[in-house]
Amino acid sequence: SYELTQPPSVSVSPGQTARITCSGDAMSTQYSYWYQQKAGQAPLLIIYKDSERPSGIPERFSGSSSGTVVTLTISGVQAEDEADYYCQSPDSSGVYVFGKGTKVTVL
Amino acid sequence: EVQLVQSGAEVKKPGESLKISCQGFGYNFTNFWTGWVRQMPGKGLEWMGIIFPGDSDTKYSPSFQGQVTMSVDRSISTAYLHWSSLRASDTAMYYCAKTSVTTGGAFDVWGQGTFVTVSS
Numbered sequence: 001s002y003e004l005t006q007p008p009s010v011s012v013s014p015g016q017t018a019r020i021t022c023s024g025d026a027m028s029t030q031y032s033y034w035y036q037q038k039a040g041q042a043p044l045l046i047i048y049k050d051s052e053r054p055s056g057i058p059e060r061f062s063g064s065s066s067g068t069v070v071t072l073t074i075s076g077v078q079a080e081d082e083a084d085y086y087c088q089s090p091d092s093s094g095v096y097v098f099g100k101g102t103k104v105t106v107l
Numbered sequence: 108e109v110q111l112v113q114s115g116a117e118v119k120k121p122g123e124s125l126k127i128s129c130q131g132f133g134y135n136f137t138n139f140w141t142g143w144v145r146q147m148p149g150k151g152l153e154w155m156g157i158i159f160p161g162d163s164d165t166k167y168s169p170s171f172q173g174q175v176t177m178s179v180d181r182s183i184s185t186a187y188l189h190w191s192s193l194r195a196s197d198t199a200m201y202y203c204a205k206t207s208v209t210t211g212g213a214f215d216v217w218g219q220g221t222f223v224t225v226s227s
Contacts, residue, residue, distance in 0.1 A: 001169055001170065031212065033211075033212070035152070037152070042202055042217040042219060042220055043144075043202070043204075043217055044217075045213050045214060045215050048209075048210040048211060048213040049210070049211055049213075054210065054215060084151075086151065088152075088154070088213065090212060095154075095166060095167075095168055095169070096142075096154045096157075096168075096212060097154055097168070098144075098151060098152040098153065098154055099151075100151045101151040101152070
């Protein structure tokens, strides 16, 4: 079955930049999406169609794509950004999957 | 305000059936795909499938095909997720969510989740 690969964890100091990658064989031809999930809460969409931000999402969150790898960048990380982050993308048949998630720890 | 309101937590025994619900408010329910996402305790998100309320078209993840059934009742803007015979491994939080034209296949609004416990 189709899989998206993310690093399990990323640690970053406040004010620094966190980058989370997500790779998948079909990503060069399909859009990717990113969600933030804080403890005890439902996920929140933070990036759609590779690099678009929904209204209300801070500008410090950005997305990019290069070939089969997409990247979520959090610039000027704040303590409130500590959460799990998941990428999502469809396979070639249109069935979606999530990556296994990356835990961002703010030191 | 656009929101999805899910039914309350459930405690069931193995082998029992269950149907949980997700009611949409503040938007045209029939025009947007509604999806279901499983999150087992301490684990990540799993995309289960989506249903288009307008014509009940469905797409299931291979991992969940045959294990659950998605349905809708357009008259009350409600989507359902049904198990005919629960297993202990179905214990999890289940979220419903909707897509939008703007965000494509992404889920832009999520329900609050329904926790299902299956235990003898």
